[in-house]
Structures are given as structure tokens and as C-alpha cells.
Amino acid sequence: MRPSRRAFDELRPVSIERNVARYAEGSCLIKFGETHVLCTASLEDKPPSWLRGTGKGWVTAEYAMLPRATHERTRRESSSGKPSGRTQEIQRLVGRSLRAVVDLVRLGEKQITIDCDVLQADGGTRTASITGGFVALQECVKWMMERKMLTVSPIKDHVAAISCGISKGTAVLDLDYAEDSEAMTDANFVMTGSGGLVEIQGTAEGAPFSQEQFLDMLALARKGIGELVELQKQAVA
Amino acid sequence: MRPSRRAFDELRPVSIERNVARYAEGSCLIKFGETHVLCTASLEDKPPSWLRGTGKGWVTAEYAMLPRATHERTRRESSSGKPSGRTQEIQRLVGRSLRAVVDLVRLGEKQITIDCDVLQADGGTRTASITGGFVALQECVKWMMERKMLTVSPIKDHVAAISCGISKGTAVLDLDYAEDSEAMTDANFVMTGSGGLVEIQGTAEGAPFSQEQFLDMLALARKGIGELVELQKQAVA
Amino acid sequence: MRPSRRAFDELRPVSIERNVARYAEGSCLIKFGETHVLCTASLEDKPPSWLRGTGKGWVTAEYAMLPRATHERTRRESSSGKPSGRTQEIQRLVGRSLRAVVDLVRLGEKQITIDCDVLQADGGTRTASITGGFVALQECVKWMMERKMLTVSPIKDHVAAISCGISKGTAVLDLDYAEDSEAMTDANFVMTGSGGLVEIQGTAEGAPFSQEQFLDMLALARKGIGELVELQKQAVA
């Protein structure tokens, strides 16, 4: 039995609410159980300097946690003078994942920044950020199309993410904080709506894991991401 | 007529929702119209180092805006390496205002940090932070009393804040962003529930202001803060 | 009796010596008793980047204390990596106060930086900085007019500043360090030569203050600033 009484292949209750930030070109509040992430999309009229004149645009992401999103208060990164290694790792991952489904030439010389701010954290903040970040991005593209800034959407597919782990020897889907703290192995998967793999990150926290265990997690992730993509579709419908 | 069609002495619709952050010892989401601030209180078992051994505790505040709380996206302060002068000014103000109604000896050698994170900004974020920060602080004290960490509350009075301005020559209450951008004078007032003055900050943005104008603003602030204190009382009732 | 044996409405001895920095376009050494501030004006041929092409100029201020201006040596802000919150608050205040009496369009696309370096600190460094900073600014404008860089002065009025406090229940003028440390309330006032209010900052250090006390301080400030403006006029005569 998992601490949350979920089945081994069961997601936490997931909800996606669009249109939560009055000024952003796209936004959503995504909840994976008690993990709540506010995702906003901000459009800029020009790409980063290294893309100027290439005809290509850019999608990037930033990630942060409110200081009291967590059980213990965390120090603000503005006080410590720079984003931590963990923060940088996550925002690079979110950016790469979203770019994997965007045609940057079709986007044209613009930049969309997806901000993922964790209001409450109970494990899985990076996977919720990717899944919700995609919805904010899609909303932003819709906003652009309504204003005739784009005629064809540069979004090629859905993208979503989920974590898996090996807990007491078996693979389980969508770890919450309690499970994550005890899991021997922790893996994050990012996939497209059509099932392509975008990113795999598996880490042995204690003992190494076997190829079989890894394949079990991969199968669970495929199931969970399928469900998340379905929820993304319902959210924007 | 004000841009928001409010009377000159009318607050925006204000709401205060408690208990919005699962892990914090106290929290509320306060809304002054389209300005939304999430306030959390975090309790630490020891005071800052310079108070150790004195028997006194401390209340401090931090303030930040989400990057897309505003019309245009603002750069994260963790990227620019330090909190801006404006941020530091505001968090010093919020901390001072809250300490004005707390008996630090009665609190004992502990520290309460009030985090004020602006989810959406339409003017008046510092006054909403003080008003909501007080509620989060009060919730935290209630949490401590329920756990017998305190027997007598160290909170001596309510504290709340509001801005006023001189707009087209007359004093008006509770500026929103549109009004704030055009006002010739901008003033913030912090007062206690019993009407004592805690902080006054008045600034001429263009032409200097007269003593009479200043007294008009002070009278409006007194009325508005009275209403805010009433709302604080209802929120925790 | 005040610690300095001054009457409640008596300034410390104030002196303003112009022309103390050989290379600056304007300068003065201002003394409020044992508080000594060296103020210099530096002219740049272009405004900050966000004003280019607007026809407007800018006046800004920087503030610092020598490490041993104070009773105890203070760490240099270059070692701690950034100006403190207090420093930023003061330099923003000085800049705003000076701009309140300058017609930036008449100044044209230039920038004047007023550096206020505290050689010795005995309370009231920010009010001395504003009062002396105005003289340095005026000297700089004179320098520009002598060189035909300006035909009409962009300075619209005098500006000066003074602190007041509530000490042992009564309002007193121009706090020195000893008084400031004990005062229950501390307020800074910035006014123009013609008596307009530019900035009011009042803070309860312990108990809140009453409206009546505040009005007493305001009246004292008006008297003191009148005297300071007189001294400014004599200094440049």
C-alpha cells in the first residue's frame, strides 16, 4: 500500500485551471494533488540576442518556489544571490521539454518565457511545471493567433511529464514528497502526445536499479503521461 | 470620476481568505481589487543571532513579486543577484509595521517571518502586504497558542495600511495602478486598530503638495484603515 | 533639557562651504553639528539610456558613509558586495527630493549625479545630504550657465530637509545621534523654499504616535527648513 493509498499506477488528482493571471498572455494553475504550480507565459517581441536575424524564435522557462511552499521555509534565491543548481537544472529541463514540441521557425523572431512558480510543493514540481507550462504556452499561442500574430500554430504536439520511482522494490507512478523521500530510485519522464520520448532522467538514490525496473517505470510513465495529455486537452477545450 | 468609478473615499473590494498554504503556521490570500498577495507566516524556534540570550523574539518580512504579476514581465531578483532597492524598502516597511503591534518580549526567543508574495499587482501591493501580513501573523500566534507555545498573545493591536493620493487636485483613497501612475502625490499610511500612527510616507511625484492636501489624505487613510481592520476581524472570526 | 542643551526648536550649528572638490562641477561640505557630508555634483553629457531621445535630463544621487564616520567602524559596502537596503533607501530619497525642484526638460539630455559622502556621522545624514546636495546641484548649474550650456536655470525652487522626533513626549527639531537612539518616533521632512511638501517619512520606533504629535513635528520642520534655506542662500551669495 502506498502512503497515499493510491494504486501503483495511479496519478494523484490532477486539475488544470486556465486564465488565472490577468496580465499574462497565457496562464494556468496546475495541481498534482498538493503540488500547486502557477504557470504563466510572457510574450516578447524579439528573440534572445543570439537569434536575431535568424528568423527563429525561442521558448524558455524559469522556475522558483515560494519560500513557504515547503514543509520548512526555504531561503529566497534573491537573498542568496543566485538560483541554486537544482533550480537551474529544473528550468533548463522545462525549457528543453517545451521546445521539443515547438517549431521555432514558425514561431518567428519572438520569445515566450514560461514562468513556473510553485505555490505549494508536495513532490513532482518539475513534472507539474512541464505539464502546466505546456498549457500556458498553448494559451499564449492562441492569444497570438487571435491577434493574427501567427496564422499557423508552431506547436507540433502535446508534451507532458511524470515521475516514477522504485518504492519497496516495485515501480510506482507519480511520487509525492513522502514517497520520494524514501524511494530508492527516482525517474522523470517527458513524452509527447504521440508517445515520443523527449527526456529521461533516472537516478539511483541508494542501490543501483536494474534494467527491468527501469522498463517498468517507463511503462508506468507512458500510461500516466497519456492521462495527463488527455487532461491538457480537456482543460483547453 | 475615478478611472475605477469608485468614490474618492472608497476602497476597492477587499477579501481576505485564511488557511491557503498547507505547510505554513499561518497564511492568507488578500485581495485589494486586482492586487493579490499571498502572505505566509513561518515560525522558527530561535531569534536572529543578535537577539540570542536577550529573551526577545523578532518578526521580519520578505516581499517579492512573481515575474508576471505585472503588465510587463519583470526580471526575477534571483537572476539579477540581489533584491532591488524598492523590494528592500518594502520589506523593511512591512517588518517595522508588524513589529509595532507585537510585544517581542512576550513572543520570547523565536522568529516569525512573514512572506508576502504578490501573485498579481494592480497598485497598493505594500499596503495589502501589511494588512494581509498581519492576518498571517495572527494565525501563526493562534497556532502557537493552540500548541501551548504561548499562553498570552504578544499581539497588542491590529495594524493595517492603505495608500492615498492627490489625483486631479483632490485626495483619493486606495490608488490602483492606473491612478497611481498619474497621481501627483502618493502617500502610504500605516495605523493601528486604535488609530495610532505607525508609519507615514508621502512623496511628491511632480509638484510639491500642501499641508491641507496632506491632511485630507490622512483623514481618508484613517477611514480606510478602519474598514480594513474590520475586515481583518471578520476574516479570523 | 535635550542632551545637546538645545531648545526643542533649535537646529544644530549648520555650516555650508562651497568649492571643496577641485574636479567636480559643483561641491560643498555641509555640517549639521558633528555630522559632516561632502556633496559633489558630476555632470555627464548624456542622460541614462531610458531617457535618450526624450529631450529630458536626469538628476540622481548616491550616498555612502566612510567606514569610520561612525562610533564603531562599519564594513565597506564594496566588501559586502552591494549597497545595503538603508543606503539604497537614502539615495533614492535624495534623488527624488532634488528632482522635485528641477525642470528636467529645461536641463535637457544630461545627467547630474550628486554624491553624498558622509565623512562624520552624528545623526541626520540624509537630511544634511539633501540640504547640501541642493547646493552642489546649484553650483553645477551655475558652472553650466557660465559655460553657456544652459541659458535658463532648470532649478525651480530651493529644497532642504530636516528630521524631527518625539523625545520624552515632546516634539524636537534636528535629532543628533544620541537623541535619535532614544526617540520614540523619528520623522524626516523635505520641503521647498516656498514651503511645499516634497517628502514626509514618519516612523514609530516604539509606541505609535498621535496625529497631534505629528502636526507638532511638521510645524517644527517648517521652521527648521526655513532656516536651512536661508543658509543655502547665504552660502552661494
Place this chain on the structure above:
Amino acid sequence: MRPSRRAFDELRPVSIERNVARYAEGSCLIKFGETHVLCTASLEDKPPSWLRGTGKGWVTAEYAMLPRATHERTRRESSSGKPSGRTQEIQRLVGRSLRAVVDLVRLGEKQITIDCDVLQADGGTRTASITGGFVALQECVKWMMERKMLTVSPIKDHVAAISCGISKGTAVLDLDYAEDSEAMTDANFVMTGSGGLVEIQGTAEGAPFSQEQFLDMLALARKGIGELVELQKQAVA
């Protein structure tokens, strides 16, 4: 045909030279073709502060590139004020990978820091760092055992790493810079001597990759890491 004329499952020539840093407790210079990394182990007599009193030790890693290790000179991270996100990601990976094969309780309250300094970079610097870092760590443990600081080695297994990619549709082993720049998918694998998985990081650079492609890369990695472990054993023999 690969640009380097290697077979799809062929490593670059790998060499490991021990004892290259006179003062370090362990060291080696590892070469994966034209990628050269100097790995040193530094022993400290106490663990990081958060482990004091727990009886456990720590193994950590730092990573850097000499400015002209690369085709174009890279700016030093000491000038830009902080390690980049990429650097932090790599040093966290190297540290985690080495800790996966160390019994930290057996190590006791000490810290070993593995510095991986890239003298020349032609792709695969992080995998060379892990593979060489393990040898430096092993040398350090040998040094400690010779001095009776340890009686039983805390090293439980070998650990080594290799990259794979999908190049022109097929999986290839051990990408050099030229191949890495063009590969559609890039994956890094860390495994133990007994074949356990320690870390998997697969990233789609352009199009998503399929599960089949991923399994091809995993099989190649297993072969390559087997060969690397063999070379580690020869190096210390």
C-alpha cells in the same frame, strides 16, 4: 560511417594515467580520445557541517573547463561570478555517481572532493570525469588504507560512464564533439562494475526518440562501460 571512422559500438582510444598530481591524495589523467580530464582527490578530515556527528562521510565533485579547452575560448566562471547551470548540473551528476558506489558510513566522518578539470574538450567530458574520478577516488582510498586511516575499503563497486546518441537514425557509442553537435538525441549512462544502473539521462535535441532507439543506446552503453571498467582495473593494477 562515423566522422571519426569508428564502428557504431566503438569507444575512442581511452587511457588512464595515475599519480599525475604530486600533492593530491589520489589523481589520474584520463583521455577519451582528444578529451583530457585531470582528476584529483582531496581528503579532508571532517565531513560537511550537516553530517557532523552522524558517523557518515561524504564524497563530492567539482568540475571546470580551462578557458581554452574548447575550440573557442570560454570565459572563466570566476569572472562571471558563479558556476554556470551546466557546470552545476555536471558536478552534481559526478558527485551522485561516485557516492553510489561508496559506503559513507564505512568512510567515516571525512570528506573526499574529486576535482575534474578539463584540460581539453572534444565531447564526453562528464562521462570521462566520472570514469576518471572513480580512479582518483580509489587512489585516495588506497592512500588512506596505507596510512591505516581505513581498514576496510568503503568502495563497493566500480562506476563508469559513457554517452550514446542517435546519429543519422542509428545508435552510436561515445560521441565526440563533432558527432554530439549533430546528434538528434544524446544520452549519458552511468553504471556500476556489476551492471547496475546508477544514472540515465536521455535528451531529444531535435525530434523525440523512440523506446527502441533508447534500448539500442542502453545496450551500447552497457558494452562500453564494461570496457571502461576493465581499463580502470588495468590502470590501478
Place this chain on the structure above:
Amino acid sequence: MRPSRRAFDELRPVSIERNVARYAEGSCLIKFGETHVLCTASLEDKPPSWLRGTGKGWVTAEYAMLPRATHERTRRESSSGKPSGRTQEIQRLVGRSLRAVVDLVRLGEKQITIDCDVLQADGGTRTASITGGFVALQECVKWMMERKMLTVSPIKDHVAAISCGISKGTAVLDLDYAEDSEAMTDANFVMTGSGGLVEIQGTAEGAPFSQEQFLDMLALARKGIGELVELQKQAVA
């Protein structure tokens, strides 16, 4: 003829005024012509951490220029986040020079910090800082002896410094800014009252210099430093 019409072996007018900083344990304002440096000595009751328990004290120095000490305004080092390389070089030099004449064991576990703040700069600020810093140090020791904190002075000898240069082929003493900008070679000499060499720094700015030229400068420096030591003695008499 030198630009300042001085003879090749002639110092600028030098003055040393003690007791210029009310709160410091020792202070002087030293002028080498238009170069003005305010030197203060601050006593701390304990040495830096790495000397605790050794019975030895420390003398250190910090150096800074006011932004408008120079012809063009210089950016504050607190804004740029750190002291420049030049600043660090100078403060290390001043500290080393002063320590060369102090018996640190006799000083005991204390620290004296000499702050050298350049109010106006016309070349030779580092040599003025050393020469004036010595006087501030001596005043501080006198202050300590008057309070019976020391019974025997830890100061073993005088120390002073001067610059020389090769200007139009000949050696000249005590370069001002105009000369320094054009000199082919610039050298700084630090010597004790009894003529011992403490520090020599000679730099070819354009063409290399010859041994003979160097010896000419050394002879001039010896003469100039002799005069400065005489002035130090008069200042404290």
C-alpha cells in the same frame, strides 16, 4: 622643466593634520599637493580569526576613492559588486608596509584597521596613504598607551612612501597625475625611518628602463622619504 615647475628632486607641498575624525582611535588628513587622503585607525579588541590564540595582533588597511576624487567621476565599487584589482593591490600594499614596522606580538591579540579614503586624487594616492596611514596608526597606539592598553609601543620605526618616474629620460621625484600619465616608468618605494627597504615596485609603462635609471629613482626616493619621515615627526610633536 616639470609641469608643476618643481625641481626633479622636489616633493609637492606636504601637510599632515592629525585628529580630524572625531570617533576614530587615530586619524590624519594628509595632502601631497592636490592629493588629499583621510586616514583613520580603528581598533578592534580581537585579531582576525586565524590569529586567535597565537598572542599576535594584526594591522590591515582598506583603500577607496570617493567617486568624484578624480577628473572624471568613477563608479562606486559597492555598485560594481567588488573592489577592483587596483584597489585590492593598493590595500594589500598599504597593509604590508605598515606591518613591516609593527611588532605584532607586542601589539597582542588586537586588530588595527587603517582606512585610507581619497578625497581628492592628483597622483600618488598609494604613497600618501602609506605615509598618512602610519601617522593614524601611531595616533592609535598613543591612544592605547594613554588608556594603559599597551605599556611599550609596538611601533619599531617610521615608514613612508614616495613615487618616482622617468620623465623625458630623467628620474623625477613624487609624480603628480599629469606627470604620471606621461612617464615611461613609474616606481613606488616604501622605506623605514632608518632607511631600510620595505617595498619596491617599478613598472615600465612603455620602453623598459635601465639599471642606472632605476638606481637614480632609488636615490631620489631615499631623499624624499627622509623628508616625509621628518614631516611625520613634526606632525605628531
Place this chain on the structure above:
Amino acid sequence: MRPSRRAFDELRPVSIERNVARYAEGSCLIKFGETHVLCTASLEDKPPSWLRGTGKGWVTAEYAMLPRATHERTRRESSSGKPSGRTQEIQRLVGRSLRAVVDLVRLGEKQITIDCDVLQADGGTRTASITGGFVALQECVKWMMERKMLTVSPIKDHVAAISCGISKGTAVLDLDYAEDSEAMTDANFVMTGSGGLVEIQGTAEGAPFSQEQFLDMLALARKGIGELVELQKQAVA
């Protein structure tokens, strides 16, 4: 007898190996005994911004030590956020020394950066950096001439450097770490191939030194630098 059993005027074994960095335009590994410095030259097509349009180029240097180049591991300067004062002093010295033998007009609007990375440190790292840095620079110029980017070499002379010290009362040449730690005086000399003086830095670590001792060191340095220039010539032959 010196700790290394060398004669008082004897260099450590010196070797210079060119062409050690595959991607750099010039490089060498220089060894002064157990001090090993990797020097690379990186050519950029444009000079620093302050030289644009002047027709002149620039030669600059950067210096760093690998963390475990030393007996005890040193913290990376990227972690501490900035190069230390010592690092900045050394890289300014290396840059100045190299520029002393380069005709910057003949170089034209380009920049050559010499990186000196200390792989192993046993005293004398700055003198080895200058001596090896010159060889890397020369290689870079050769590379440019082979590509017809220059027709006449901008290098006017050789430049090399050595340290001397007063050890047990006598002058000795080329201090290693053991000698350096005990020497009463430490001096670094930079000279050209034709014997011109470029830089002299002499520092009394304990007692002041006499003019005679200084001249002894200067004579030793002249001998040592003559030998180093000979080795530079052999290296590139």
C-alpha cells in the same frame, strides 16, 4: 645549503613544451621544477571595446590555479564569486609584462588572451607564467603569420621573469615553495631579452632589506633571466 641543494645562483630544472593544447592558437607547458603552468594563447578578431577604431590591439592575461595544484586544496574562485586580490595582481602583472615587448599598433585591432593555468604549484608560479606566457604568445604570432594575418611580427624582444630572495642573509635565485615560506625578502624581476627592466617587485616579509641585498638579487635575476631567454629560444627553434 639550500633546501633543494641548488647553488645560490642556480635555477630549478626548466622545461618548455610547445603545442600542448589542440585548439589554442599558441600554447606551452612550462615547468620550473615542480611548478607546472599550462599557457595558452587565444586570438580574438577584435580588440577590447575601448580600443576599437584606434588601430591598436591588446594582449591580456588570466591566471588561475587548479584547486589541488597546492599542498592543501584551495577553493575555486568561481565558488567564491570573484578572483582574489592575489589572482588579480598576478594577471595584471603577466599582462603588463607581455605588452612591454609587443608593438600593439603592429598587432592591429585584435586581442590575444594568454591563459596561465597552474597545474601544480611549488613557488614561482607568476614568473613561470610570464616566461611560458611569452612562448604561447610567440606561437600565436607565428600562427598568425603563417595565415598571413600579420606580415611583420609585433614582438619586439623576449621577456622572462624570475624570483629571488634573501634566505639566511644571502641572495638566492628562483625560490621554491619551501624557500619562499622562510625567506625574509621576496622579489620578482621581469626583464627583456636585451636586459631592459620591465618590472621589479621587492617585498620585505620580515625585516627591511638593504640596498646592497637588493642589488645582489638584481644581479642574480639578470643571470637567471638570461638562461630562461636561452631556453625560450631553444623551445621554439
